[in-house]
Amino acid sequence: MTNDRTRSFGDYLAALRRGAGLSQNQMAARLCLASGTASVTRSEVSRWERGVRVPGAWLPFLAQVLAVPHSELRQAAAYARGDDRAQLPVPSRTLADLLPDGERLTPGESGRHLGAADVAELAGRAHALRLADDVLSGGDLIGPAYRELHRAVDLYRNAVVSEATGQGLLVQIGELGQIVGWIASDAGRLADAEHAYRIGIDAARQAGDTTLAANVAGSLAYQWSNNGRTRDGVALAEAAAQEAGGDAPPVARALFLDRVAWAHTRAEQPQPAMRALAMAHEALSEEARTPAPDWAYWVDRSELEVMDARVFTELRRPLRAVPLLTRVLGQYAPTHAREMALYRSWLAVALADANEPEQAAEEARRVVALSGDLASERTADRARVVLARLREYEAVPEVDAVLRDHGHLLLT
Known part of the structure; x- marks a missing residue:
């Protein structure tokens, strides 16, 4: 059974693997080579990264393959198993300390003087994080995202600013709060995501930017609706x-x-x-x-059509959902793997609702394949939704084959 600690450990391990440039299959193969056995499979690596299991005897071999200290992995595993004395070796596990309930962001009375160039530099960093989120998953970005938000808040609190500069910095903190919240939510860290969103809402309101405040609040509403x-x-x-x-x-x-x-x-x-x-x-x-x-x-218009199709799918109107999703997916960049997995998951469900189980099974395989290498709780959850929906058609050979190959994901 997964929990917040094991999921966090899984995100941490997946980030180490990607940092080493390895796929799940490659890491399994290297672990077998390092240990002299053939008992580690891609599925086992996937279970570790989804927080289903925490490796024990494999920790020294993981340290060797991933080129990290064995002591660091031991501490991370101890944290996942519930040891309150252990800490997960990531830059930050919580954002609650940045802005406790009821506290306002206030600039410093002494320190470095900031101006328009500093606001522009922070805006560039916020936008770079948004662009990275287009092609990377939450588990891969959560460390850098936390650091950016911490840095922005510290910069504002420990500097002397004019009213205009202070307003500009607050806007950028608001924007960072939104994208960091989105990234944390994608990584499955909902409490941290809500803290980030609340920081963003407060900063945007202090800056008087009602449109930005609405964007951050709407992102938090989206998280609540989905959970x-x-x-x-x-x-x-x-x-x-x-x-x-x-x-x-x-x-x-x-x-x-x-x-x-x-x-x-x-x-x-x-x-x-x-x-x-x-x-x-x-x-x-x-x-x-x-x-x-x-x-x-x-x-843009395509993104609105995706939401149309998702709504139609949830409302069990597949004849309206399938053409929209098929058209949008045909135009979508393959580098956006997370969005491809998410949108295909709705297509798979819509096809099942349209009594097209063979096509739904084909899409389900694509969803599982795409989500397997993503450190995204959103895609993992959608893969489970698709597989659960297909159970109605398990007598269909194509569906039966998918459920035999990937039905274990429903147990996580």
Whole structure:
């Protein structure tokens, strides 16, 4: 059974493997070579990285293959097994210390003087983290992401700034709070993600940037909607859209309305969900009176169609979902492996709902193959959703073969 500690250990181990330039198959092969046995498989490596199991006797061989101190791996394994005296060797395990409840970010009264160039440099780092998230998973990025947010908060707290510079720094802390929260959520660290989002919301509000505050709050609403807090997700998504108001750039309002649609979908409220989808498309069609924020660079007609298709799939309307997902996937860059895995997972479910189990099984194999090498709790969860959906068709040979090969994932 996985828990927060074993998942964190799995993320840590996966990050070490990728840092060594190894696939799961390659690491299994090297462990067999190092130990002189043939008893480690890719599936076992996958179980370690998903937090299903914690390696014991394999730790010295892992240290050898990954070129890290054996003592570091022992400490990490002890942490995963619940030893409160042990710590996971990552830059930070929590963001709660950055901004305790009720505390405001305040600049220092002495120290380095900051100006527009420092704001621009921080903006560049925030955007670089966004672009990295396009092609890397949360487990791979969580360490650098934490460091960036810590650095930005420390910079603001320990410097002398003008009002304009202080406002600019707060905006960048808000943007970092959003992307760091998204990365932490993808890595399965929901508590850390919520702390990051709250830092971002507070910073954006202090800066007076209501559109940014709405973006961060909407991201937190999305997390709540996907993790059992559906009523709260609806309330926060709607509040975020209202906070941004009608003066927000059309692309931002389209994004906020998409999140409202998803929140209603997860709450099993189809009519409000469909209305919000229609409003999102209307917003994106409007002529922009103000420039779109940099953080909205990825929002376009195709992304709205993906959300349309996800909503249609959740509402069991596969005849509308399948054509949309098929078209969008045909245009999507293969370097975006996480998004490919996520979108194919909805296609697999929609195909199953459309009584096309053979095609659904084919998509399920693609989802599992794509998600196997990703340190993303989102893709791992979606793979389990797809396999569970296919159980209805286990008498179909293609489905039976997929479930025999990958059904163990449902036990994690």
